Each structure stands twice: as structure tokens, then as C-alpha cells.
Amino acid sequence: MNVTVTVNGKAHTRDVEPRTLLVHFLREDLGLTGTHVGCDTSQCGACTVHLNGEAVKSCTVLAVQAGGMEVTTIEGIGTAAELHPLQTGFWEKHGLQCGFCTPGMIMSAAELLRHDPDPSEETIRHHLEGNYCRCTGYHNIVFAVQHAAAAMRERQAGQAADD
Amino acid sequence: MYPANFDYHRASSVQEALAMMAENPDLKVIAGGHSLLPAMRLRLAQPPALLDVFGLEELRGIRREGDVFVVGAMTTHAQVLRSELPLFPEVAHEVGDPMVRNRGTIGGSLAHADPSADYPAAALALGVEFVIRGPGGERTVPADEMFVGMFESAVGLGELLTHIRIPASVRGSAYEKFKHPASHYAIAGVAVVRHADGEIRAAYTGAGERAERLPLLEERLNAGQPAGEGLVDAANLLGDRFASPEYRAHLVDVLAGRAAARV
Numbered sequence A: 001m002n003v004t005v006t007v008n009g010k011a012h013t014r015d016v017e018p019r020t021l022l023v024h025f026l027r028e029d030l031g032l033t034g035t036h037v038g039c040d041t042s043q044c045g046a047c048t049v050h051l052n053g054e055a056v057k058s059c060t061v062l063a064v065q066a067g068g069m070e071v072t073t074i075e076g077i078g079t080a081a082e083l084h085p086l087q088t089g090f091w092e093k094h095g096l097q098c099g100f101c102t103p104g105m106i107m108s109a110a111e112l113l114r115h116d117p118d119p120s121e122e123t124i125r126h127h128l129e130g131n132y133c134r135c136t137g138y139h140n141i142v143f144a145v146q147h148a149a150a151a152m153r154e155r156q157a158g159q160a161a162d163d
Numbered sequence B: 001m002y003p004a005n006f007d008y009h010r011a012s013s014v015q016e017a018l019a020m021m022a023e024n025p026d027l028k029v030i031a032g033g034h035s036l037l038p039a040m041r042l043r044l045a046q047p048p049a050l051l052d053v054f055g056l057e058e059l060r061g062i063r064r065e066g067d068v069f070v071v072g073a074m075t076t077h078a079q080v081l082r083s084e085l086p087l088f089p090e091v092a093h094e095v096g097d098p099m100v101r102n103r104g105t106i107g108g109s110l111a112h113a114d115p116s117a118d119y120p121a122a123a124l125a126l127g128v129e130f131v132i133r134g135p136g137g138e139r140t141v142p143a144d145e146m147f148v149g150m151f152e153s154a155v156g157l158g159e160l161l162t163h164i165r166i167p168a169s170v171r172g173s174a175y176e177k178f179k180h181p182a183s184h185y186a187i188a189g190v191a192v193v194r195h196a197d198g199e200i201r202a203a204y205t206g207a208g209e210r211a212e213r214l215p216l217l218e219e220r221l222n223a224g225q226p227a228g229e230g231l232v233d234a235a236n237l238l239g240d241r242f243a244s245p246e247y248r249a250h251l252v253d254v255l256a257g258r259a260a261a262r263v
């Protein structure tokens, strides 16, 4: 089946089996291996991407279901020269050890910060319930999200002052 | 892990979906896919063909018609969470996680009748109605007749759950849940609703083969008595490596007490 998905702003058309999961489409057909597979049960959240702007587990969406839609992956939110504030936050606050869960954590947290620029610790923890980390212990992940939230609020305030 | 192979079809209207289902009994409806795809990946389900109805706008959204809210089956948990429905937003807050809530639908959950799902308890306590369309036309099923057994609802072969009718105003409501820490599904959950006419209705989920009303709890609360204990018989409940039937019975008592205290 032919499917066209716009990933990080660029349209890609591929011939896929209907059973191809979006995560495998991203990793194997497009070579975007930043999106990870951490479990087989839709629980761990390592594969989180944005589908038409909403965070979803790309292991539980078929590539054909994403046809005609826009996907943003971890590769699409920042560059090495200019990291996304969440990427900076995870760096500054040591929000990772092995880093396997980090792309999913960041994509999930990005959705939270879009709706809530100043989330409480409790809100952050509840929001990240679908993202499992098996080494950092979540504490520094919460700090990383708070760090990013503060940076993004500052940037926003700076922009408002410029206007 | 990949599911087994299947054919994929997308419906462009409810009418077309029903016609396609009538023609091909092998077609399995997929809504948000957040119960179906996990089961297919584990090869617990191997439908030969999927019919995608997730994109049907006529089945999405919530509108008010006098005393009821009419909720489209494809309304996602995230939309339910942000809505003005009674009780359901509180329940949606406890369903899975944000990513699950962005894809999973209220209709998919209720049609699926997972014994550990959260909405069925709320549906029973609120006394909602289910609008189901099939080859023979449209029928309305009361909540008390919806949950037939484990993973078995009143939605039959070739039928589509299209809407859920929810009473718009209740005097009070609460949902209390003891969740599995990894999957977030209910090991036990209790919903209690004080209706506009003052009557209290209650139901539990997660603990047995299907969600059911709690007649003893309703009797006590309607008589102004406390929730008390012994609300369900452990002999009728499920036991697994997470919780024994006796523990689940105890959880129902505790959660019922907490929910009753809030309505």
C-alpha cells in the first residue's frame, strides 16, 4: 500500500505493508532512529512522536493510519547547533543515564509545555506516566522539564518585550 | 513486534462503513487502535482485514440535546478529559497516559468491554444509553444491558457503536480507582453518581469478568447509611498474579467508601 507521511516537514511516500507500525516506518523506511522501541506492550513511551501535533505512541499507530498526516520526531525539534530547550534541560539537569527513554520523554514533555508553560511537579509526573525510565529514577527528568519550562517562559517574555 | 498480515480499508462515512461490513464479515473495526493493536502485536488477535473508522468526523465530538450530552464514539479520551460531561472527565484523567488518551476513544473502550477498563463503571452509574447502528437500522441499548461478559458488549457483528447519550446534569459523582502501576488499567474501580432526582447509582469495574452495578451499596447509600463492607462476593471476582479475588473484594469496599464520601 502506498502511504505518504510528512515527517519533520518533508513528505515521504513509501510502499508499505498495512501491518507496518509507524515506529518501524520511521526507523527502517526513513532511517530516523531517534525514535526508540522499548517494549512490545504499548507501555514504555520510548517511541513517542507527534502526530498532527499530538503526542502518540508510534508503536501503536499503523503507518497507513498516519497517511496524509504530519509527524514530528525527536530529529525535528532542534538541531545540534540550536537544541530545543527540553534537550538543553535534559543536558543541564542530567535527566538521563543511558538515554534510551529520552526521545520519548522529550516528545511527551513538549506536548505538556505547549498546554501548560509552568507545570507543577505533580503535573509533570502525572503527564509522564506513559514514559518509562529504568535508570535515572525520574527525579532529574522532572528537573529537566522544569528547567526547559523556565527557559521557554523567559524566551516568551523576551519576545513579548521585543514586540 | 509486527501483527500478522491484514488488509486495510478506510471508511469515509458511517453509511459506507456499515455497507462494507455487511459485504465482508471478516472486517474488524479499528477506532483508536489502543486495545486492538496491542492485542494484534501479541497475536492474540489476527483479524484478516481492518476497517478504519477513526477519521469519521460525524462520530467525533460532544453536543448537548436538552437533558443529555450526545457523545460521538470516536471522541478521544483527551477530548473527554477536556469536556463538560459529568464524571467522564475525571475517569478519563485516570485512563492510561496522555499518549493513550490522544488516540484511544470512548466508543472503542465501551464497545470493547475490557473487564479492567474504567469507563464501564461510569457508564453504569450514570445510566448512559448506547446508540448502535447495524444492517437492521439503529437501536438504543441501556447501560445495564451493554456489558455482557469479558470483552463482550452488546455491539454485535456488523454493528457500529455510533453515540453515547449521557445525562447532562447530576448532583454529584465520583470515581475511585486502584490502578495497575505499569499498565494503569483498573485492578478495581468504583463509580458513584447522585442523579438529578436524588437517587444514587453505583457500579464497579476491574474486579470481575465485567463491570456491574453495586445493588447493596446503592441500597445503603439511598437509605442514608454508610457504604460499609461486603459489597461484592469474592467468589464472583477475578484473581490473577496482581490481585486475588479476596483482595479485589476488599478494594471494592474501600474504593466505594471513598467515592461515596465525595458525592
Ligand SMILES: Cc1cc2nc3c(=O)[nH]c(=O)nc-3n(C[C@H](O)[C@H](O)[C@H](O)COP(=O)(O)OP(=O)(O)OC[C@H]3O[C@@H](n4cnc5c(N)ncnc54)[C@H](O)[C@@H]3O)c2cc1C
Pocket: A041, A042, A043, A060, B028, B029, B030, B031, B032, B033, B034, B035, B036, B037, B038, B073, B074, B094, B095, B096, B097, B100, B103, B104, B105, B106, B107, B108, B109, B111, B112, B114, B116, B117, B118, B119, B155, B159, B160, B161, B162, B183, B184, B185, B186
Ligand atoms: C498502555 C495502555 C494503557 C491503557 N490503560 C487503560 C486504562 O487505564 N483504563 C482503560 O480503561 N483503558 C486503558 N487502555 C485502553 C484504551 O483506553 C483504549 O483506547 C480503549 O480500550 C479502546 O479504544 P480504542 O478507540 O483504542 O479502540 P480499538 O482498539 O480501535 O478497538 C477496540 C475494540 O472495539 C471495537 N470497536 C472500536 N470502536 C468501535 C465502534 N465504534 N463500534 C463497534 N466496535 C468498535 C474494535 O473492533 C475492537 O474490537 C490502555 C491502553 C494502552 C495501550
